[in-house]
Amino acid sequence: MKLIEKFQNFIIDLDGVIYIQDEPIHKAKEFIDELKKRDKDFIFLTNNSGRNSEGYRKKLKSMNIIVDNDKIITSSTATAKYLYENYNIKGKKAYVIGARALKDEIRKIGLNLVNGKEAHKADFVIVGKDPDFNYEMMKIANFAIRNSAIFIATNYDATFPTPEGEIPGAGAIVSSIETASEVKAKVIGKPNIYIMEIAISKFNGNKEQTLIIGDRLETDILAGKIAGISTALVLTGVVSREEVSKSEIKPDWILDGIWSFLKE
Ligand SMILES: [Mg+2]
Known part of the structure; x- marks a missing residue:
């Protein structure tokens, strides 16, 4: 069974997973297209506070990845929401x-x-x-x-x-x-539970069917563990396989890159 078939909901980090600065990662667009084709639900979740959702929507569009603003949660929007609510x-x-x-x-x-x-x-x-x-x-x-x-x-x-x-x-x-x-x-940002709760609430709180995909152990993968969802690490960002073996934070899956989801 392909990993993509095991889950219904995907929380996807941006930097190091979908792109590195302005360069899209190999097959990032194809992966999102595949999620749409299979009727999967997904959101992008970034700790980066450099842009708002609209800014990231435009950036993704420049890479031919077309999504609505409400599919993008940034640490800026989450911080504002947290302050407002608390x-x-x-x-x-x-x-x-x-x-x-x-x-x-x-x-x-x-x-x-x-x-x-x-x-x-x-x-x-x-x-x-x-x-x-x-x-x-x-x-x-x-x-x-x-x-x-x-x-x-x-x-x-x-x-x-x-x-x-x-x-x-x-x-x-x-x-x-x-x-x-x-x-x-x-x-507020990953691995804090608050931003994860905002993300998981988009999937009606369904944790069992949710996978987080990220390139950092101490933020993305730890966030998934704290929130009680499954975790996949991609090696296109800041972490190498050797570093994973030394870390106490162990992802459920380790993939070379986002393209690995498209392979048999
Ligand atoms: Mg990242």
Whole structure:
């Protein structure tokens, strides 16, 4: 039996699984076409907070992978949803380090974004990957957290795969602020259960029939284990077979790449 036949629902990571930066992985489009042909349900789930769902829809479209926005969950949208559902945010202020997509999502739920001295008294510090991150931003976040702001991170990925190699991810920024403020962030993205619950709710909570496909052990595969679903690791991202054998996190399946699903 083909692996694709064993499951009805697929949670699919993007970076390192479907593409590496702007280069699609071999047969990524064909895999999605096959899911559609077989009437499978799927969503894309990314820890990347660099774009919103619409941004990823466009990116996927440029690779001829056609999906609706509601098939894409990002750590930005999940973070905004989490804040909205768990805190009284009316009239509250947030200091946000991250891409425009993250700031837009935070603004959309009604938080006021603040900067500079005003941010020292922010109610929330929200951190994602930001290529413009610098010491001054670390300092502001540190003051706000020391003044009892709630510290939230979109994700804790240490690095991020690009054609030139692994570059620092949100986790590198978050941990610098944790070190400075001596407070641990609450992390929304994989492997946190919160983002997984949003994903699995799209399949009416059906775990038995659900497989997560990812390229990272400590995020994708661990997320699957924590959520109680099956896990498949692809080796097109940041992890090698040797690293898997050394890790305590063991995926249910290890595949060379997304194309392996199409083989007999
Ligand atoms: Mg990935």
